[in-house]
Amino acid sequence: xxxxxxxxxxxxxxxxxxxxxxxxxxxxxxxxxxxxxxxxxxxxxxxxxxxxxxxxxxxxxxxxxxxxxxxxxxxxxxxxxxxxxxxxxxxxxxxxxxxxxxxxxxxxxxxxxxxxxxxxxxxxxxxxxxxxxxxxxxxxxxxxxxxxxxxxxxxxxxxxxxxxxxxxxxxxxxxxxxxxxxxxxxxxxxxxxxxxxxxxxxxxxxxxxxxxxxxxxxxxxxxxxxxxxxxxxxxxxxxxxxxxxxxxxxxxxxxxxxxxxxxxxxxxxxxxxxxxxxxxxxxxxxxxxxxxxxxxxxxxxxxxxxxxxxxxxxxxxxxxxxxxxxxxxxxxxxxxxxxxxxxxxxxxxxxxxxx
Numbered sequence: 001x002x003x004x005x006x007x008x009x010x011x012x013x014x015x016x017x018x019x020x021x022x023x024x025x026x027x028x029x030x031x032x033x034x035x036x037x038x039x040x041x042x043x044x045x046x047x048x049x050x051x052x053x054x055x056x057x058x059x060x061x062x063x064x065x066x067x068x069x070x071x072x073x074x075x076x077x078x079x080x081x082x083x084x085x086x087x088x089x090x091x092x093x094x095x096x097x098x099x100x101x102x103x104x105x106x107x108x109x110x111x112x113x114x115x116x117x118x119x120x121x122x123x124x125x126x127x128x129x130x131x132x133x134x135x136x137x138x139x140x141x142x143x144x145x146x147x148x149x150x151x152x153x154x155x156x157x158x159x160x161x162x163x164x165x166x167x168x169x170x171x172x173x174x175x176x177x178x179x180x181x182x183x184x185x186x187x188x189x190x191x192x193x194x195x196x197x198x199x200x201x202x203x204x205x206x207x208x209x210x211x212x213x214x215x216x217x218x219x220x221x222x223x224x225x226x227x228x229x230x231x232x233x234x235x236x237x238x239x240x241x242x243x244x245x246x247x248x249x250x251x252x253x254x255x256x257x258x259x260x261x262x263x264x265x266x267x268x269x270x271x272x273x274x275x276x277x278x279x280x281x282x283x284x285x286x287x288x289x290x291x292x293x294x295x296x297x298x299x300x301x302x303x304x305x306x307x308x309x310x311x312x313x314x315x316x317x318x319x320x321x322x323x324x325x326x327x328x329x330x331x332x333x334x335x336x337x338x339x340x341x342x343x344x345x346x347x348x349x350x351x352x353x354x355x
Contacts, residue, residue, distance in 0.1 A: 004204040007046045008115055009296045013060050013267075014047040016067070016110075029103035030083055033096035039109040046113050050293035053118040055265045068110050079107045116293045119208050126189045127288045128263050131281060133185065134224065135258060138232025139239075139251050141177055163325065167318045171233075178232060182225040190217065200294055209294035216291050223287050223303070230280040230309035231258075237316050240324040258282070280309055 003015050022042045029037035045064055049056050083104055087093040097104050161169065190196065196217040201209035210216040235254065239247050261276020262285045276282050287302035289295055 001204050004046050004113070004115060008048055008203045010048075010051065013051075013055070014045060014064060017044040017046065019043060022108075026079075026103065026107060029100055030086070030093055030096055031090075033099050034103075035100050037100060037103055039102050039106050040111045042108040043110045044113060045110050046115065048116045048295065049114050050116040050118045050289060050295060052265050053124075054263075055268065059268070072106055072108060075108055076106060080104060113206050115204070115206055116295060117206075117208055118293070120194065122192050123189075123194045123292055126194055126292065127285055130188075131262070131284060131288075132255060132259065134182075134228055134284070135231050135235075135255055135281070136251075137181055137185070138178065138228045139235045139254070141174065141181070141232060163322070164318075167321050170321065171314065171317055174232065174236065175229060178228040179225055182228050183221055186217065186221040186224050189220070194292065196220065196292075198294075203296075211291045211294050211297065211299075219299075220288065220291050223284060223291065223299075223306075226303060226306045226310065227280060227284040230306045230313075233310060233313040233317065234280075237313055237320040240320040243324075243327065278305060280306060 003017055006012060007015050019042060025034075025037060026042065028034050045068075047056065047060065047064075083093065083097070087097070195208070196210055197214045198208060198210045199213040200211060201207040212219055231254075235250070238250050242250060257276075258279055258281035261273055261279050262281040266273060266276065283302040283305045287299045290297050290299050290302075
């Protein structure tokens with residue numbers, strides 16, 4: 001059970017266990033004709049598929065299957081030769097083998113225990129490609145709400161907001177929008193019947209489970225809300241700094257860096273990519289898996305990193321707003337100067353043509 005605990009806590013991707021007294025049980029099956037002998041009780045393979053189903057399918061499971069085939073084939077030949085020598089000295093062993101053929105073929109087997117299976121398969125978008133929509137929705141919320149913000153700046157039957165009031169309004173409006181957008185996004189997972197209320201199971205049992213029972217959906221919603229804040233406020237700050245047409249390039253950079261550090265295991269990547277541990281989407285993916293499949297929980301760390309992103313970008317938000325305001329006023333002054341110069345040129349040309 002301690003080995004199962006270690007695998008569940010991500011101490012290893014998989015473990016192979018040779019059960020206690022395995023050799024004695026196999027010898028007794030041949031020597032004494034133990035008909036209850038089960039070759040699958042010789043060894044165990046422990047793993048947690050929901051940790052990363054892609055890595056298991058592409059790397060771990062093929063290696064384990066190859067290992068099983070190699071071990072059973074090699075051991076089977078050696079064991080058959082050894083039992084043949086014993087039968088030459090003790091003919092009763094032949095009778096035991098006839099009554100108990102599994103003791104000679106396959107002789108040994110591996111019982112497989114997947115502590116947290118990746119089920120149902122419909123959960124795949126919720127922990128992988130579907131999360132890209134969080135980035136896209138949070139990015140386009142800036143341009144979507146810009147006309148609304150403009151109405152508070154341009155007086156139309158009301159006085160314009162002070163700068164600090166505008167900053168507070170924009171931040172609160174953004175967070176409130178993410179609150180409802182994250183709810184709608186989370187409800188999509190519920191609509192596709194991803195189970196949220198299975199409840200926590202023993203870490204050594206082979207069962208599908210969720211982290212907090214019926215409360216799992218609420219935590220999942222809050223995770224997406226904070227995640228959208230971490231992804232979206234950063235987008236707003238950068239958009240206000242670089243402006244058009246560079247925002248599209250930023251979106252490409254933001255999507256690629258988040259996806260490349262979220263959907264694949266860092267154990268398979270060069271250490272160069274370890275900065276991805278601090279990226280928002282990686283922590284959203286990791287926490288989502290913990291919630292939906294009751295994995296070893298690091299959700300406090302995940303929320304902490306996401307809140308750090310929100311806090312830092314919130315502190316930078318007023319300065320970015322000020323920079324955007326300064327840029328806008330500067331461009332307006334330049335355009336007014338150009339108009340003034342053009343007007344002076346036209347006025348100076350007028351008298352010359354008249355003369």
